[in-house]
Amino acid sequence: MVDFALLHRLALATAKSGSFGARTADGRIALTALPEGHVLQVLASPGHADIEQAVAKIGDGKPHAVRAYGPGQWFLVGDAPLSSSEIFAKASQLDGAGSVADQSHGRVRIEIAGTAVETVLAKGTAVDLALSQYPVGRSAMTLIGHISALITRTGPDSFELMVLRGFAESLWDELIEMSLEFGVDATAAN
Amino acid sequence: MASLIACPHCGPRPKEEFTIRGDAGIARPLPDAGEDEWHAYVYLRDNPRGRHKEHWHHTSGCRRWLVVERDTMTHAIYTVTDASAQGETA
Numbered sequence: 001m002v003d004f005a006l007l008h009r010l011a012l013a014t015a016k017s018g019s020f021g022a023r024t025a026d027g028r029i030a031l032t033a034l035p036e037g038h039v040l041q042v043l044a045s046p047g048h049a050d051i052e053q054a055v056a057k058i059g060d061g062k063p064h065a066v067r068a069y070g071p072g073q074w075f076l077v078g079d080a081p082l083s084s085s086e087i088f089a090k091a092s093q094l095d096g097a098g099s100v101a102d103q104s105h106g107r108v109r110i111e112i113a114g115t116a117v118e119t120v121l122a123k124g125t126a127v128d129l130a131l132s133q134y135p136v137g138r139s140a141m142t143l144i145g146h147i148s149a150l151i152t153r154t155g156p157d158s159f160e161l162m163v164l165r166g167f168a169e170s171l172w173d174e175l176i177e178m179s180l181e182f183g184v185d186a187t188a189a190n
Numbered sequence: 191m192a193s194l195i196a197c198p199h200c201g202p203r204p205k206e207e208f209t210i211r212g213d214a215g216i217a218r219p220l221p222d223a224g225e226d227e228w229h230a231y232v233y234l235r236d237n238p239r240g241r242h243k244e245h246w247h248h249t250s251g252c253r254r255w256l257v258v259e260r261d262t263m264t265h266a267i268y269t270v271t272d273a274s275a276q277g278e279t280a
Contacts, residue, residue: 070252071199071272126194126204140200143207143250 010036010189011108011168017188021180029114029179031172033189037079039103039162040087044072048097055098058090064160067139067152072098075139075150075162077109108168112175113158116182121151121159123178131156147171196270199252207250214243214257214273239263245273 012033042058044051049072059065060078067075076090081104091100112120118129124144128134129151139152147170150162163171176184194202213235219227239262246258255273260266 070254073252127201141251141253142200142203148250 008105011165012110012172012189015169015172015186015188016176017186019183019185020176022183024183027115027182029112029117029120029182029184031175031179031184031186032111032113033172033187034109034111034160035079036081036104036108036189038077038082038087039107039109040076040082040090041101041103042074042076042094042098043101044098045096048072051094051097054094058093058100064137064139064152064154067150067162069139069141069150075103075107076100077162106165107162108165110161110163110168110172110175111154111158112161112179113155114179114182115157116179117157117159120175120178120182124174125151127151129153129159144171145174147174195246195256195258195267197248197251197254197256198270198272199254200248203248203251207248208256209247209249211245211247211255214245241268246270 010033015033042055051072052068055074055076056066059076060080062078065076065078067077069075084102087100087102094100114120121129121144125142127140127142134140134153136153136155139150141148141150143149144151144161147163147167149171152160152162154160161171172186172188176186193205195205195208196202216231219231241259242262243257243259246256248254248256257269257271257273257275259268259270261268
């Protein structure tokens, strides 16, 4: 018997929603909380840093499902929640060459899009986000202000940020503030 | 302090993403090496002027330990390599 029921609450359920900043029509920034599906961390076992293809196979097959952020380290992300048996099945496909840790409730994804998105993010990170240096599909673990985040480019004018759950709302507020000069439409989780 | 470190895995990153451990040239003594050698290993450090190799941890990036060779006087960075590379770790 459990003493209390565990309720899953979306990390950004109570985050600020609506339009903020400049009242422009063009070039507005769109901030969207993404579904809390699955986030799996894959670490290569010692001597198996080259399992990239095997890791790609256990992703859900959608664009940008596999995000490398260091030697032998990947995140697998997707919109669909996974059961522990599904996660176990993925891990066993790696055949001991890597381990899988479920981070689905620990990390939250935020989409930020708009023609000025590079300028907005450049206020918080030192990574060069120019399309020529940072093509679609690239990921980088870095800091946005003082908050650690994985930045993934999902399109010429759109990025996905993945952040530790406890920092999600703080980053959300910061992103709104960074976007004020362009005008921002924020859609929190519901 | 140099402000951009060219991480071999992540590219140029600001120093705020790193944690500095200190001198990379110190070898851990054997367990029975004696008190003087252990005292030196734990407490005694040079304060060099010029080129210096240090262990840096890319805490907010790839989380790898790196060996950064930098000039303590001019802040110039000479080389940045992964600490697991051959011959890098004392």
